[in-house]
Amino acid sequence: KVERAFIIIYPFTPESSAAPTEETDSRPLPPGWSSYITPEGLRYYVNSSSKETTWRRPSSSAEAPQRPLARQNSSPYDKTLTLLASTFSFLPAALQQLCFSWVITRHLSVSSRFLLQINCVTFPLPGEGPEQQLLKPDEWSYCDYFWTDRKDPQGTTLVTGFEVLLQKQLKGKQLQKEMAEFIHERIKIEEEYAKNLSKLSLSPLAAQEEGTLGEAWTQLKKSLHDEAEVHLKFSNKLHTEVEKPLLTFRGDNFKKDLKKYDHHIADLRKQLASRYASVEKARKALADRQKDLEVKTQQLEIKLSNKTEEDIKKARRKSTQAGDDLMRCVDLYNQTQSKWFEEMVTTSMELEKLEVERIEWIQQHLRQYTTLRHETDMFNQSMVEPVDQLLQNVDPAKDRELWVKENKTGDVRPVDMDI
Amino acid sequence: KVERAFIIIYPFTPESSAAPTEETDSRPLPPGWSSYITPEGLRYYVNSSSKETTWRRPSSSAEAPQRPLARQNSSPYDKTLTLLASTFSFLPAALQQLCFSWVITRHLSVSSRFLLQINCVTFPLPGEGPEQQLLKPDEWSYCDYFWTDRKDPQGTTLVTGFEVLLQKQLKGKQLQKEMAEFIHERIKIEEEYAKNLSKLSLSPLAAQEEGTLGEAWTQLKKSLHDEAEVHLKFSNKLHTEVEKPLLTFRGDNFKKDLKKYDHHIADLRKQLASRYASVEKARKALADRQKDLEVKTQQLEIKLSNKTEEDIKKARRKSTQAGDDLMRCVDLYNQTQSKWFEEMVTTSMELEKLEVERIEWIQQHLRQYTTLRHETDMFNQSMVEPVDQLLQNVDPAKDRELWVKENKTGDVRPVDMDI
Numbered sequence: 001k002v003e004r005a006f007i008i009i010y011p012f013t014p015e016s017s018a019a020p021t022e023e024t025d026s027r028p029l030p031p032g033w034s035s036y037i038t039p040e041g042l043r044y045y046v047n048s049s050s051k052e053t054t055w056r057r058p059s060s061s062a063e064a065p066q067r068p069l070a071r072q073n074s075s076p077y078d079k080t081l082t083l084l085a086s087t088f089s090f091l092p093a094a095l096q097q098l099c100f101s102w103v104i105t106r107h108l109s110v111s112s113r114f115l116l117q118i119n120c121v122t123f124p125l126p127g128e129g130p131e132q133q134l135l136k137p138d139e140w141s142y143c144d145y146f147w148t149d150r151k152d153p154q155g156t157t158l159v160t161g162f163e164v165l166l167q168k169q170l171k172g173k174q175l176q177k178e179m180a181e182f183i184h185e186r187i188k189i190e191e192e193y194a195k196n197l198s199k200l201s202l203s204p205l206a207a208q209e210e211g212t213l214g215e216a217w218t219q220l221k222k223s224l225h226d227e228a229e230v231h232l233k234f235s236n237k238l239h240t241e242v243e244k245p246l247l248t249f250r251g252d253n254f255k256k257d258l259k260k261y262d263h264h265i266a267d268l269r270k271q272l273a274s275r276y277a278s279v280e281k282a283r284k285a286l287a288d289r290q291k292d293l294e295v296k297t298q299q300l301e302i303k304l305s306n307k308t309e310e311d312i313k314k315a316r317r318k319s320t321q322a323g324d325d326l327m328r329c330v331d332l333y334n335q336t337q338s339k340w341f342e343e344m345v346t347t348s349m350e351l352e353k354l355e356v357e358r359i360e361w362i363q364q365h366l367r368q369y370t371t372l373r374h375e376t377d378m379f380n381q382s383m384v385e386p387v388d389q390l391l392q393n394v395d396p397a398k399d400r401e402l403w404v405k406e407n408k409t410g411d412v413r414p415v416d417m418d419i
Numbered sequence: 420k421v422e423r424a425f426i427i428i429y430p431f432t433p434e435s436s437a438a439p440t441e442e443t444d445s446r447p448l449p450p451g452w453s454s455y456i457t458p459e460g461l462r463y464y465v466n467s468s469s470k471e472t473t474w475r476r477p478s479s480s481a482e483a484p485q486r487p488l489a490r491q492n493s494s495p496y497d498k499t500l501t502l503l504a505s506t507f508s509f510l511p512a513a514l515q516q517l518c519f520s521w522v523i524t525r526h527l528s529v530s531s532r533f534l535l536q537i538n539c540v541t542f543p544l545p546g547e548g549p550e551q552q553l554l555k556p557d558e559w560s561y562c563d564y565f566w567t568d569r570k571d572p573q574g575t576t577l578v579t580g581f582e583v584l585l586q587k588q589l590k591g592k593q594l595q596k597e598m599a600e601f602i603h604e605r606i607k608i609e610e611e612y613a614k615n616l617s618k619l620s621l622s623p624l625a626a627q628e629e630g631t632l633g634e635a636w637t638q639l640k641k642s643l644h645d646e647a648e649v650h651l652k653f654s655n656k657l658h659t660e661v662e663k664p665l666l667t668f669r670g671d672n673f674k675k676d677l678k679k680y681d682h683h684i685a686d687l688r689k690q691l692a693s694r695y696a697s698v699e700k701a702r703k704a705l706a707d708r709q710k711d712l713e714v715k716t717q718q719l720e721i722k723l724s725n726k727t728e729e730d731i732k733k734a735r736r737k738s739t740q741a742g743d744d745l746m747r748c749v750d751l752y753n754q755t756q757s758k759w760f761e762e763m764v765t766t767s768m769e770l771e772k773l774e775v776e777r778i779e780w781i782q783q784h785l786r787q788y789t790t791l792r793h794e795t796d797m798f799n800q801s802m803v804e805p806v807d808q809l810l811q812n813v814d815p816a817k818d819r820e821l822w823v824k825e826n827k828t829g830d831v832r833p834v835d836m837d838i
Binding site: 115117121122123124126132134135139140141142144145146147148149150159160161164168171175176178179181182185186189192193196197200203205206208209211213216217220221224279330333334337338341352355356359360362363366367369370373374377378380381384387388391392394396397399400401403404405407408409410411412413414415416417418 | 534536540541542543545551553554558559560561563564565566567568569578579580583587590594595597598600601604605608611612615616619622624625627628630632635636639640643698749752753756757760771774775778779781782785786788789792793796797799800803806807810811813815816818819820822823824826827828829830831832833834835836837
């Protein structure tokens with residue numbers, strides 16, 4: 001059972017968590033702007049009045065941003081993150097740093113000329129925007145490598161990165177079942193072997209051998225039964241300590257849980273796609289409105305008229321509304337993409353942890369297998385020791401004594417006949 | 420192959436080999452008699468003129484023995500013994516002593532009132548005659564305990580002591596064959612086990628496990644094949660080092676040799692029986708002649724006559740002849756019994772040696788069995804060591820790296836959409 005720890009990361013407050021570093025550029029910043037360094041050493045700029053944050057050094061003559069065309073930054077202050085934390089490998093400090101990275105790299109804007117959408121998900125163009133640092137450097141973490149969708153091996157349908165991760169876990173369940181099957185086959189082989197040895201140990205062959213040699217032979221035959229017991233014990237332990245655990249590790253609920261993750265993430269993608277459609281629709285509507293405004297403005301330049309001026313005012317108003325609509329749609333889109341992003345990170349971390357657990361659990365149980373093998377050979381070796389002992393004690397003279405006492409016909413020797 | 424050493428024991432010469440001891444009886448011996456002690460401390464008496472030897476102290480008034488009625492002693496001086504000596508346990512000194520015992524106890528006479536014939540072999544009555552010392556004391560030797568015939572377990576036919584010894588050797592041959600059969604059955608069991616393990620090692624189960632865990636799993640499967648090889652090697656060695664030798668030890672010639680012994684001894688017994696019959700016949704003839712003499716002597720007492728006197732002379736001559744015949748028959752009988760005695764001793768010693776060899780040979784080869792068992796378990800144990808090593812090296816982080824490198828879909832993270 002994975003421990004779920006919920007950690008709320010409050011919006012990142014640059015004033016409190018990062019110290020300003022030396023500016024390489026000596027030009028003064030425009031009024032209202034300050035500059036800071038993230039824990040990873042990245043310089044960023046914050047506008048204290050608009051709360052705008054950006055990687056790009058604002059130019060001195062930057063005007064107050066015009067809302068419809070300004071780069072809209074989702075304020076990091078407004079975001080919260082919930083993390084699924086596992087008990088291992090996450091230190092509080094590292095956790096914070098991770099979250100800073102998420103917040104900063106996720107929510108800082110990139111110029112729209114440098115964005116591309118792939119299946120409704122928005123990415124920076126390669127080489128554009130601030131270089132993205134890995135969320136978990138040096139770890140080859142799932143949360144760093146499965147963002148884009150790809151064609152599946154057949155090349156026909158699309159597979160999300162998340163589905164790749166999920167499939168791996170499901171595959172793991174199948175592999176553990178196959179391992180259990182293998183162990184089961186070994187068990188059957190051992191039981192057959194034990195049965196054969198046991199049967200042979202009861203053989204009456206050479207049972208008439210007597211004396212110390214007969215004892216040694218009897219013990220030799222018996223030792224086969226002892227060996228059989230050792231192998232039977234081995235197969236029983238294989239069953240309880242290796243096969244059964246491999247079969248029952250992560251029961252039916254596991255698949256259900258994975259399915260839940262699957263559906264949840266898929267729903268978020270559907271929602272994202274739908275909001276992307278809204279953005280496109282609003283974008284088109286704005287373009288129409290702007291074109292309409294342009295046309296009407298041209299009309300005014302040709303022929304001044306009160307009607308035209310009024311039309312222009314109306315058109316400008318509609319254009320502004322369309323701009324507002326677009327902003328709202330983009331905002332909703334970004335919120336959904338944010339939500340999906342967070343779910344992706346936490347769930348892929350969960351899957352990563354499950355995989356680590358799976359590997360370690362299997363390793364442990366296969367080590368149990370080798371331990372049982374070792375034990376078996378040692379026990380088996382000790383089964384011939386009594387035979388060794390008796391063979392060492394084989395004594396032809398003693399055997400002759402025993403046999404002669406039992407079988408002698410008469411000890412009085414003949415003498416000469418006498419008259 | 421038994422080493423045959425021929426040792427000729429010259430007739431025992433009391434003068435040279437035994438010192439006279441103190442006489443408990445102070446009465447003087449009759450003329451011509453001397454007294455000696457055997458190496459075992461038995462006192463015996465020798466008549467230097469007649470070469471008569473006896474355990475009984477001759478009475479002072481003993482007359483010169485009358486040949487027909489005298490106790491006829493086979494002179495030890497005339498006997499020679501051939502011994503089948505084996506290389507072990509016979510020291511020259513002990514050998515001599517043994518032979519002395521044979522000579523003395525065998526050939527010294529016992530009064531005919533104290534003899535009994537069992538199946539034509541002549542024994543002293545229990546409690547009569549000098550106490551017989553074992554030929555090989557403290558050894559439970561075959562040559563001491565198989566002199567009389569007995570009824571076989573069914574109680575119908577008669578079995579000679581020698582036949583009991585021979586049967587034991589033949590039985591030994593059968594037992595070794597049964598042991599070989601047992602080993603053969605073990606070999607079959609091992610081959611079956613090896614075959615099953617080998618087959619399972621090729622199983623594709625969980626073959627899709629990758630990374631360090633996959634390597635460990637692959638080696639685990641392979642180790643089953645290695646185990647199979649160990650067991651196959653075991654079964655091969657069992658065949659060449661235990662089964663085959665057990666089958667071929669003492670080939671067909673062995674039975675032929677035993678048969679030869681059997682026939683030889685049986686022939687001597689037949690000869691003895693026939694000579695015994697002759698003795699009985701001669702005894703009866705003598706009795707008839709003596710009765711005839713008696714009758715004729717009585718006739719003379721009734722009525723003296725020349726004819727009767729002549730008849731008596733004739734009858735007396737015939738009686739003497741019959742006495743001589745009887746003596747000759749007894750002599751021949753005793754010679755045959757001697758010969759049979761010697762053959763019995765040497766052949767039973769041979770059989771005894773064969774049995775010692777048989778036991779030791781089987782002991783050696785069964786110890787080879789246990790050695791192979793030990794080796795097998797040790798080799799088998801070492802087959803899981805590479806698996807242990809790889810399991811120890813299982814590293815979920817490394818496996819994740821390998822898998823992610825191979826399967827990642829894209830590492831660029833999404834950013835906010837921007838207009």
